[in-house]
Amino acid sequence: MAYSEITNEKAIHEAKRLNSIFGKFLTSNGINNLPFRFNETDLLLIIRKVDQRKHYFKEFHNIDMSELKEISLVCFWIIKFRPYNVDTDDDNINDSINEKFCVYLIMHTIRSILKTKGLDESPLNYLTKEYIYQMIYSFRFRDMSKEALILLTETIAIMCGIKPYQNLNIDNIIKENEYP
Secondary structure, three states: OOOOOOOHHHHHHHHHHHHHHHHHHHHHOOOOOOOEEEOHHHHHHHHHHHHHHHHHHHHHHOOOOOHHHHHHHHHHHHHHHOOEEEOOOOHHHHOOHHHHHHHHHHHHHHHHHHHHHOOOOHHHHHOOHHHHHHHHHHHHHOOOOHHHHHHHHHHHHHHOOOOOOOOOOOOOOOOOOOOO
């Protein structure tokens, strides 16, 4: 089936949702009372790119994209386009703000899934400040493919007890006890 582009109304709604989460991210990091800016063109392009990928997953893999894959793709494009900025003269606040937001988005999504499934959130505490720093640094300065970011997000989710691959039939691909 041919791809039909997401409507402007839906894209704008998703942009507002992301902006709301960005505001919560700022507040949770003690950045209060500072307005933020975003590049609307880039943000809507990010939403369209993720929507196209959702269609691709459905059309060519016959699967619905999981929340984990979707947020990973949103983060991939936020890292590439860097649409967010805080109105301040303090360069420390804007340093890697988009990358920090992506770490927040991944953790926020995993925490939401854990709450929905009634699972313990404490495994997220195993992610040390040093590890979070490495994530931010990697998002900012290292090359990372969409697929690698999806795998990273799914690995953190697995560590927390979420099973992102429950419906995969891999018995014919990987034999039991073939890998430790």
